[in-house]
Amino acid sequence: MIRFALAPSSGNVPQAYVRVSRAVGGIDEREIAEGLSARPFPNLPLRLLGEARVRRGSGRTRVRPAASLITELPPVRLPLGIAGEAYAQAGYAGAPIGDKRGATPFFDVQAVADRRLASAGPAELRLGGGAWSGGQKGAVRLDLGPRASLRLTTGPAAARLALDWRFRVAGSARPASGPTLTF
8 A cells, every 4th residue: 555645734644545456376356446544533543544446357347435444553562572563444345336236344354463583774574473354245254374574664654565374264255375465
């Protein structure tokens, strides 16, 4: 996800953003989402998002609106130099244009604990593990697994590249267990 601050001095922290994703493992599915977001209550770590999702897969392109509420919880220091991060999202995706059947509520939850292995200048290599869950109408899953990440902080900008191996331990959503790469 790439975010653009629209009014950095505002307590509501309005942003425009673009997010891209692609399925792996022989599944032909790609999505790009463009949206606007803001904190409805400046002192609460919650962000309201409204977006348009354009998904290409199975030879079709579908456009659908979505709205969600996400957490923006800060990382937590745990014993032994371990850091914990948690994230949750709940929302509703409208039906694709021209298809009245595809509307669905959805949720995503993530909890990760990791520890710094090495650092050099603005780069930090971390290793840990996590739990991920998500669902929508007809598909729910719970994954557990290890994570390796590289964080880079340069001035006000930060980036993270994370490689997870997610073992599906519950649910039947596709794909099955496998790697994820998140930037």
